[in-house]
Amino acid sequence: xxxxxxxxxxxxxxxxxxxxxxxxxxxxxxxxxxxxxxxxxxxxxxxxxxxxxxxxxxxxxxxxxxxxxxxxxxxxxxxxxxxxxxxxxxxxxxxxxxxxxxxxxxxxxxxxxxxxxxxxxxxxxxxxxxxxxxxxxxxxxxxxxxxxxxxxxxxxxxxxxxxxxxxxxxxxxxxxxxxxxxxxxxxxxxxxxxxxxxxxxxxxxxxxxxxxxxxxxxxxxxxxxxxxxxxxxxxxxxxxxxxxxxxxxxxxxxxxxxxxxxxxxxxxxxxxxxxxxxxxxxxxxxxxxxxxxxxxxxxxxxxxxxxxxxxxxxxxxxxxxxxxxxxxxxxxxxxxxxxxxxxxxxxxxxxxxxxxxxxxxxxxxxxxxxxxxxxxxxxxxxxxxxxxxxxxxxxxxxxxxxxxxxxxxxxxxxxxxxxx
Amino acid sequence: xxxxxxxxxxxxxxxxxxxxxxxxxxxxxxxxxxxxxxxxxxxxxxxxxxxxxxxxxxxxxxxxxxxxxxxxxxxxxxxxxxxxxxxxxxxxxxxxxxxxxxxxxxxxxxxxxxxxxxxxxxxxxxxxxxxxxxxxxxxxxxxxxxxxxxxxxxxxxxxxxxxxxxxxxxxxxxxxxxxxxxxxxxxxxxxxxxxxxxxxxxxxxxxxxxxxxxxxxxxxxxxxxxxxxxxxxxxxxxxxxxxxxxxxxxxxxxxxxxxxxxxxxxxxxxxxxxx
Numbered sequence: 001x002x003x004x005x006x007x008x009x010x011x012x013x014x015x016x017x018x019x020x021x022x023x024x025x026x027x028x029x030x031x032x033x034x035x036x037x038x039x040x041x042x043x044x045x046x047x048x049x050x051x052x053x054x055x056x057x058x059x060x061x062x063x064x065x066x067x068x069x070x071x072x073x074x075x076x077x078x079x080x081x082x083x084x085x086x087x088x089x090x091x092x093x094x095x096x097x098x099x100x101x102x103x104x105x106x107x108x109x110x111x112x113x114x115x116x117x118x119x120x121x122x123x124x125x126x127x128x129x130x131x132x133x134x135x136x137x138x139x140x141x142x143x144x145x146x147x148x149x150x151x152x153x154x155x156x157x158x159x160x161x162x163x164x165x166x167x168x169x170x171x172x173x174x175x176x177x178x179x180x181x182x183x184x185x186x187x188x189x190x191x192x193x194x195x196x197x198x199x200x201x202x203x204x205x206x207x208x209x210x211x212x213x214x215x216x217x218x219x220x221x222x223x224x225x226x227x228x229x230x231x232x233x234x235x236x237x238x239x240x241x242x243x244x245x246x247x248x249x250x251x252x253x254x255x256x257x258x259x260x261x262x263x264x265x266x267x268x269x270x271x272x273x274x275x276x277x278x279x280x281x282x283x284x285x286x287x288x289x290x291x292x293x294x295x296x297x298x299x300x301x302x303x304x305x306x307x308x309x310x311x312x313x314x315x316x317x318x319x320x321x322x323x324x325x326x327x328x329x330x331x332x333x334x335x336x337x338x339x340x341x342x343x344x345x346x347x348x349x350x351x352x353x354x355x356x357x358x359x360x361x362x363x364x365x366x367x368x369x370x371x372x373x374x375x376x377x378x379x380x381x382x383x384x385x386x387x388x389x390x391x392x393x394x395x396x397x398x399x400x401x402x403x404x405x406x407x408x409x410x411x412x413x414x415x416x417x418x419x420x
Numbered sequence: 421x422x423x424x425x426x427x428x429x430x431x432x433x434x435x436x437x438x439x440x441x442x443x444x445x446x447x448x449x450x451x452x453x454x455x456x457x458x459x460x461x462x463x464x465x466x467x468x469x470x471x472x473x474x475x476x477x478x479x480x481x482x483x484x485x486x487x488x489x490x491x492x493x494x495x496x497x498x499x500x501x502x503x504x505x506x507x508x509x510x511x512x513x514x515x516x517x518x519x520x521x522x523x524x525x526x527x528x529x530x531x532x533x534x535x536x537x538x539x540x541x542x543x544x545x546x547x548x549x550x551x552x553x554x555x556x557x558x559x560x561x562x563x564x565x566x567x568x569x570x571x572x573x574x575x576x577x578x579x580x581x582x583x584x585x586x587x588x589x590x591x592x593x594x595x596x597x598x599x600x601x602x603x604x605x606x607x608x609x610x611x612x613x614x615x616x617x618x619x620x621x622x623x624x625x626x627x628x629x630x631x632x633x634x635x636x637x638x639x640x641x642x643x644x645x646x647x648x649x650x651x652x653x654x655x656x657x658x659x660x661x662x663x664x665x666x667x668x669x670x671x672x673x674x675x676x677x678x679x680x681x682x683x684x685x686x687x688x689x690x691x692x693x694x695x
Binding site (some may be wrong): 029031032033034037039042043044049054057080204212216217223238239240241246247250252254256257262263266297325352354356357361362371378384387388391394396402406 | 428439440443445450451453460467479511514519522529531533540541545546547551566569630664677
């Protein structure tokens with residue numbers, strides 16, 4: 001046999017082996033994926049699906065379409081400049097008749113009332129007074145007599161804007177914007193424009209709490225990272241115990257401490273420092289104190305792990321090269337803690353943005369954050385579209401910040417790996 | 421003391437003293453509120469302030485004899501244990517799979533699996549409220565267990581995943597080469613080694629469910645109210661010393677969980693140090 005045929009035979013034997021290995025590897029990967037799939041399906045049902053559903057509700061607009069189908073169809077060809085034609089009035093009369101029988105007038109009335117205050121009365125009074133289908137050709141006159149609002153172009157624009165199937169109404173509303181009668185996006189009337197202020201408040205409280213956590217957390221993390229392990233492990237209990245204590249317990253503790261007949265006011269009074277109890281809770285101060293207490297461990301732990309990774313040799317090198325301690329700290333130590341500062345601050349900020357329980361329990365009416373309004377519109381007033389739109393804005397902010405956080409933590413791990 | 425004694429200049433000593441003073445104040449800030457309410461639960465009076473008029477166990481008696489609180493404790497246990505078990509099964513399987521799975525989509529899948537931790541509680545709660553109401557899962561134990569499992573599973577994936585990362589896969593290969601079936605290798609080789617990681621994951625999962633209140637606020641009917649839920653309404657209405665008794669009981673549970681976790685961590689470090 002020649003060498004050529006030998007190598008040829010070898011190659012022929014090699015190919016199936018390679019293919020077999022590849023096939024085995026592929027089977028292994030499929031098996032690995034199969035282990036993850038149950039969790040993915042579970043989260044799809046209990047987490048991703050519900051959130052997608054919420055986002056859908058922020059743009060869904062089916063109520064008017066379902067209750068007043070003929071009116072919506074007739075309005076599709078309306079130019080919006082003048083009052084709609086007689087056919088549209090007749091369609092509305094017929095729709096209202098049908099809706100009254102089906103008992104669905106209130107559904108459309110509720111939706112239209114969001115867009116135009118007082119629409120509920122217009123629609124319900126019309127439904128009540130429209131005894132029978134008007135004679136052909138008299139629908140406009142009859143409806144106008146029952147309620148003068150039907151002679152107003154804005155009434156019809158409101159119905160057309162609410163005719164779906166999708167709407168930007170709730171999302172615009174969440175940002176204090178509305179569409180005017182001509183369809184242009186304008187600022188909402190000042191008595192309805194509250195959400196920008198709520199978002200600004202949420203942002204400011206979260207920022208304040210983050211800064212407080214950083215100021216209080218930095219020295220603690222530094223101490224824990226510098227002390228010998230035995231002692232720092234012992235002191236770590238002071239950080240981990242509150243971390244593990246129920247949120248409700250901690251909030252309850254702050255109320256007991258800070259209320260007007262609470263421990264702090266009593267002690268100050270007993271010491272003769274104050275005569276009247278200070279107002280320490282159910283205001284912004286109480287919210288910031290309680291939230292800082294709850295979130296401080298989330299700042300200390302990432303700071304601690306980034307400081308722990310800094311080799312003391314750097315500081316010694318700086319000192320041996322003649323840097324005064326403060327310069328060495330500012331130029332050598334501090335820059336190396338920046339990833340930890342970034343990660344801790346972002347984590348605290350993200351968590352603070354979505355806070356609900358603590359402000360609800362220790363805040364006043366002017367201290368409620370965005371989550372409070374989402375909860376309010378879901379359970380109390382059942383304006384689910386607006387609740388979902390506010391939720392969508394909060395979710396977007398959270399996801400963007402979480403992406404930045406992910407990049408930051410990933411970068412940290414890479415540099416950490418290179419140092420080792 | 422290595423670092424404190426190596427401080428040479430006075431300014432360094434001042435900075436170090438400052439760090440210690442500030443840290444001590446922060447530690448007091450962190451711990452004092454929790455410690456301050458504990459003695460109040462043993463008060464014989466009904467005012468939540470010091471000095472205590474006398475000591476008694478009347479508020480614990482009140483807690484233990486109240487059907488409302490006992491039902492809440494029972495609910496917290498049922499939902500906590502059930503969602504821990506479910507999240508352990510789902511989370512451990514996923515962690516095992518993710519440890520072997522190589523794909524460029526892996527970071528994406530991981531981000532999805534961990535996202536329930538990051539998304540604000542209210543958003544998850546509102547979404548679930550809309551989603552579960554039409555299929556009859558609001559006001560039911562099953563709905564709450566499913567929701568809490570979704571929140572708790574990321575912690576299981578993280579803890580078990582971290583344990584698997586330090587796991588020597590050659591041990592599994594050795595078991596296979598010695599004739600063990602995959603199931604047998606898992607049961608007799610892998611499982612005993614990752615057991616501490618599993619236990620930590622379970623503790624995290626239980627603590628997550630035991631402390632959760634936002635979803636319970638939205639989804640629980642009067643029958644399913646948990647301990648944090650009862651505390652929420654208690655704090656809203658009027659803080660009675662019975663709530664401080666409940667707080668002490670909850671904190672005791674946290675301390676036990678934390679101590680167990682710390683014990684597991686130490687054991688793990690010892691094992692690693694020995695190997």
